[in-house]
Amino acid sequence: MPLRRHALRAAAGLLALAACATPDVPPPDRILVNAVIWTGDSARPAATALAIRHDTILAVGTDEAIRALAGPTTHLEDLGGRRMVPGFHDAHWHLPTRRTADLTGAPSVDSLVARLQAFAATLPDSAWITGRGWTPDMFPANTATSAAIDAAFPDRPVLLTDRDGHQSLANQVALRLAGIDRNSVAPPGGAIDRARDGTPTGLLRETAAAPVRARVPAPSADEVYAALTDAMARAARDGLTALQLANGLDEAEEEAFARALTEGTLQTRFRIAVPFTPMPSDSALDAYTRRRDANRGPLVRYGIAKGMLDGTVDARSAFMLAPYAIGGGTGLPRWSMDTLVTTLARYDSAGIQVELHAIGDGAIRLALDAYEAVQRRNGAGDRRHRIEHLEVPDPADLPRFKALGVIASTQAVFATPDATALDNYVPLLGPERAARALPFKALDDAGAVQAFGSDYPVFPMSPILGMQMAVFRQLADGTPEGGWEPQHRISVEAALRHYTRDAAYAAFREREIGILAPGMLADLVVLSDDILDGTLATFTRARPVLTIMGGRDTWRDPALR
Ligand SMILES: [Zn+2]
Numbered sequence: 001m002p003l004r005r006h007a008l009r010a011a012a013g014l015l016a017l018a019a020c021a022t023p024d025v026p027p028p029d030r031i032l033v034n035a036v037i038w039t040g041d042s043a044r045p046a047a048t049a050l051a052i053r054h055d056t057i058l059a060v061g062t063d064e065a066i067r068a069l070a071g072p073t074t075h076l077e078d079l080g081g082r083r084m085v086p087g088f089h090d091a092h093w094h095l096p097t098r099r100t101a102d103l104t105g106a107p108s109v110d111s112l113v114a115r116l117q118a119f120a121a122t123l124p125d126s127a128w129i130t131g132r133g134w135t136p137d138m139f140p141a142n143t144a145t146s147a148a149i150d151a152a153f154p155d156r157p158v159l160l161t162d163r164d165g166h167q168s169l170a171n172q173v174a175l176r177l178a179g180i181d182r183n184s185v186a187p188p189g190g191a192i193d194r195a196r197d198g199t200p201t202g203l204l205r206e207t208a209a210a211p212v213r214a215r216v217p218a219p220s221a222d223e224v225y226a227a228l229t230d231a232m233a234r235a236a237r238d239g240l241t242a243l244q245l246a247n248g249l250d251e252a253e254e255e256a257f258a259r260a261l262t263e264g265t266l267q268t269r270f271r272i273a274v275p276f277t278p279m280p281s282d283s284a285l286d287a288y289t290r291r292r293d294a295n296r297g298p299l300v301r302y303g304i305a306k307g308m309l310d311g312t313v314d315a316r317s318a319f320m321l322a323p324y325a326i327g328g329g330t331g332l333p334r335w336s337m338d339t340l341v342t343t344l345a346r347y348d349s350a351g352i353q354v355e356l357h358a359i360g361d362g363a364i365r366l367a368l369d370a371y372e373a374v375q376r377r378n379g380a381g382d383r384r385h386r387i388e389h390l391e392v393p394d395p396a397d398l399p400r401f402k403a404l405g406v407i408a409s410t411q412a413v414f415a416t417p418d419a420t421a422l423d424n425y426v427p428l429l430g431p432e433r434a435a436r437a438l439p440f441k442a443l444d445d446a447g448a449v450q451a452f453g454s455d456y457p458v459f460p461m462s463p464i465l466g467m468q469m470a471v472f473r474q475l476a477d478g479t480p481e482g483g484w485e486p487q488h489r490i491s492v493e494a495a496l497r498h499y500t501r502d503a504a505y506a507a508f509r510e511r512e513i514g515i516l517a518p519g520m521l522a523d524l525v526v527l528s529d530d531i532l533d534g535t536l537a538t539f540t541r542a543r544p545v546l547t548i549m550g551g552r553d554t555w556r557d558p559a560l561r
């Protein structure tokens with residue numbers, strides 16, 4: 001069925017191309033000429049011009065052929081020989097909805113406290129102070145404790161989430177409000193760090209932070225709508241035309257999306273997840289499938305459930321087959337095989353795609369084993385279940401992605417070789433496992449469908465930055481020389497495919513978006529510099545100058561006119 005629809009769309013495109021000279025077929029609304037187009041379409045990999053009517057690509061071809069389609073009302077734009085690629089598509093993204101202090105990159109705990117003080121000054125006197133983006137290397141001995149924050153905020157609650165969102169640092173006021181003291185027992189899947197005398201140090205891993213988080217007042221529907229609008233504007237500036245939200249929505253978030261849809265203010269296409277929870281009831285599954293079936297429009301889709309199998313390497317909560325090289329332990333698996341398989345089978349039978357966060361080699365194997373067991377139970381089909389992040393797969397498991405049709409949803413930007421990666425992540429894994437972390441090339445070689453995303457706001461959402469890490473595994477200054485574990489680097493074209501067509505495939509949308517071809521939705525981005533020249537300098541300079549989603553501009557650099 002999808003194949004036939006695609007063929008029809010393509011045929012309609014060709015027909016329009018042939019028939020445009022006749023008066024009863026309307027000409028394109030706009031044509032873009034004098035570009036260097038990487039279409040992503042194997043039938044026509046390169047072109048210089050493109051015609052759009054409404055939200056759809058009418059034709060792709062040479063300047064001469066496309067110019068010939070213009071009617072009296074067609075708007076023509078000359079792109080000055082710039083590079084055009086399909087609109088970027090982030091397969092794993094989150095919407096931050098709370099005003100919160102940005103702690104990313106703080107060079108020390110003192111500067112972290114200074115940022116919090118500046119942020120706190122913008123809030124009412126007794127309000128909760130929240131922040132995100134800290135990393136262990138900001139603290140003495142790579143160990144986060146609340147000491148400095150308690151000194152600065154002795155009578156106001158503070159809750160700070162780490163960069164990956166898996167560890168939280170609460171000050172003593174916040175711990176007290178949440179009832180966490182020396183006698184508290186951590187919930188399953190969580191850990192409370194303690195001093196020698198048993199007093200909590202403020203560091204709460206995974207689910208242990210839930211009681212504190214529950215105390216922080218939720219943002220209002222208006223605040224969430226403003227956050228959504230702001231995030232979409234940033235996404236458009238980064239060349240993104242589609243985002244896959246890797247979590248379910250709360251009520252205020254649902255309201256914000258519904259409002260944006262009715263007001264026509266959506267700047268990006270969205271696919272929104274629902275929760276993947278143990279043994280869902282029939283009525284919960286019914287609600288999910290109803291929501292999927294009720295949202296078939298071009299802008300907002302459902303149809304996927306997001307679950308978590310483990311934590312992160314930096315928090316030592318990723319579930320590993322062998323102990324961490326520092327501190328020991330094999331992490332915090334959140335599911336047993338039995339419950340996972342039974343739960344997966346229920347979602348799978350309901351026709352809901354599943355995406356499972358699995359970072360350690362133990363969690364990745366658990367996910368693959370569970371998908372395999374469900375395939376045996378329910379039969380094979382076009383399910384496209386996914387594993388999210390899969391940072392440290394065991395090499396023996398790589399061929400299983402293709403064999404089982406499981407999508408590798410990876411984040412190229414995780415390969416940023418910064419202090420956190422080199423001074424915390426690598427030592428925790430030890431040299432053998434660090435050398436096989438984030439293996440983008442090996443996944444491609446194993447024939448896996450690899451969809452790129454950013455995990456924003458964990459990392460910046462810029463796909464150009466993400467591709468830089470996939471292609472070079474180097475910071476903008478060219479360090480480390482030759483790239484971090486350079487055996488995992490991939491080509492620019494492979495990185496582009498993962499950020500366009502493969503991300504679309506991971507959302508069942510490859511017949512509509514992801515390549516520039518007649519009949520596809522008109523989602524594209526024009527770049528200031530040609531990243532296909534393959535140099536690091538170009539990547540660090542390049543930025544989107546024009547982003548078009550569904551035929552209309554969502555970002556235009558003022559310098560482009
Ligand atoms: Zn995520």
